[in-house]
Amino acid sequence: MSEHLSERFSKYRAPGPYPDIKVERPNIKYAELLMDDYAGIVSEFTAISQYLYHHYFFETISEELGDLMEGVSINEMYHMEILAELILLLGGDPRIRGGESTQGHYWNGSFVGYGNHLCEQLQLDIDAEIAAIKSYRKHINMIKDPHIQAILERIIRDEEHHIKLFEEQKRKYNCK
Template sequence: MDDYAGVSSEFTSVNQYLYHNFDLDETHRELSEMWINISITEMLHMEILAKTIRLLGGNPVYRGSTSSCGAYWNGGFVCYGNSICNRLKLDLHLEHVAINNYYKDISLIEDPYIKAILNRIILDEKLHVSLFEKAIEKYCK
């Protein structure tokens, strides 16, 4: 499942946002807290998806499907960026891709419970979009 550990996945989001936090100097405490908190939410999404994969009889290994041709997840999936503004824009893009992927999945899935799970995750992703947009307004003008 690409949403779990593909190129534009929850696993990629966690690692990308944590890296952006780790490579930040101490003067940007507000950004640091934002990236950490969003990473925690993405970890919760991973847990939800992993449990769902297991309930469906799958094994939640760290690999994608179509986005990575079935390859295992690797650090090359992370967009590291080269400045705060660039990183925020990369993160915003990743959230938009995630939302679009979840909507695509919902259109293909018949199970109403899985659809409900994905719709709930989308709500969080939309909040992340809002947070990144506000940060871009503040730090990229």
């Protein structure tokens, strides 16, 4: 990401640098685990799509809300790119599909939590982040590669930051 872009979007990610993107050695099983985080049911690609969809409505409510959903979606795109690079280094092929969660099938739009109004949509977004963190933690335990573990830990910090940002908006709009 260019310097200019990373400056503008820095408030939508946790502070601090990302570890180098590298792996100890190719491992196709690890690549397959990451396919679920990449474009499975609970995945970066689902998050990108969901937040972009919510952005269309939120920007009619306020500029802050619209920018938030766009900014977080772009941070998820960065996560997706990191996962793609890891999948390639591990010997996989980052097509837009999941692993176990989709039985290897391509991603589809039914994975998105659409929702019908602001509070419901913010809650779906928080739920998506919680599910993503759970999946990353599971994979940190299964993938015995310290480089990948460090990268997934860094992504989790962004997801935790996203939960904070969404919770802030829930409070602001008096959601339950």
